[in-house]
Amino acid sequence: MSVVRIEHVYKDYLLGDQKVQALKDITLAFEPGVFLAIAGPSGSGKTTLLNLIGCIDVPTSGKIYINDMDISGKTPDELADLRNRTIGFIFQTFNLLPVLSAAENVExxxxxxxxxxxxERKKRVDYFLDIVGLSRYAEHRPNQLSGGQRQRVAIARALAILPSIVLADEPTANLDHKTGEEILSLMKQINRAFNTTFIFSTHDKRVIAKADRLVRVEDGQISILGVRSDAKWSLVRQRKGRSVAAKGTREE
Structure with a gap:
């Protein structure tokens, strides 16, 4: 079973009177438990792809399956319910509610x-705050926490729904190098311990270095697919309908 399956997906936007094609014929499948990076320059379509996987947006055409469920044609309320049961989100700006404590944000x-x-809510809040090392800060509000601590709260909040997928949009962008490394190591530990699928939208080399799968997007199309084995990447470059294997290389 694939936790995410994407079949011939296109996504168009209107910019004034002009149609902009953000994604072009994307076909992918991710197995449960992957630690995957969607990489690419700004404007490449990686965040659009993450939003489609997260059911925040819908494709112009094509099919998306979450845990083998076709989400095509679902109402906004049905998509919201799916997100609240299946998909956890981690953002670069943390998106914590400032008037709530750490525990209340997780809840x-x-x-x-x-x-x-x-x-059960109390049990989950206590458990996941402990997992991210913030039990003693449960009653602190976001403005009383460091950037790294706020991101840990966001991770606990994402995990509290017991998701099969966690989506992280540039989660290290607002963190210093040391804190970013600690947060990535924490997410990797959670990935291994709970077999939770992590999918990142990123251009951070540190995220790519810890990933075991890589999707590089350029101009709305997949240019590289990568699988890590024994600290090396096996890459497939996709150009104009042709695939060229590039084994034993490492993506930087």
Whole structure:
């Protein structure tokens, strides 16, 4: 089973009267438990691809499957429910609610879940704050926390819904080098411990260095697919319908 499957997806936007094609004929499949980087320059389409996987946006054409469920034609409410049960989000700006404590921020997405009791919410909040090393800061508000601590709260919040997929949009961009390395190591540990799929939109070489799968996007198309084995990349370069294997290389 694929946790995400994308089949011949196109995404167009209107910029004034002009149609802009952000993604062109994307076909991909990711197995559960991958630690995957979607890389590419600004404007390449990587964030658009992440938003489609996250059911924040819908394709102009093509199919997207989440845990083998076709999400085509689902209503906004149905997509919101799918996100709240299946997909955790981590953002570069943390997106924490400033008036809430760390514990309350982690609990917040669970408040929309009628199937999660208050007792279960408390259990999950305590558990995931402990996982990210912030139990002692549970009552602190975001302005009382460092950047790295705020990102740890965001990770705990993403995990609290027990997602099969965590999407991270440039999660290290607003962190210093040391803190960014610590956050990436934490996410890698969580990936291995819980077999949670992590999908990053990034141009950070540190993220790519820790990934075990790589998708490079250029001009709305996939240019490189990579699989890491024994600290080396096996890369397939895709150009004009042709694929050229480049084994034993490392993506920088």
């Amino acid at each position: 917040y997405p669970l408040l929309q879940r009628k199937d999660v009791s208050p007792k």
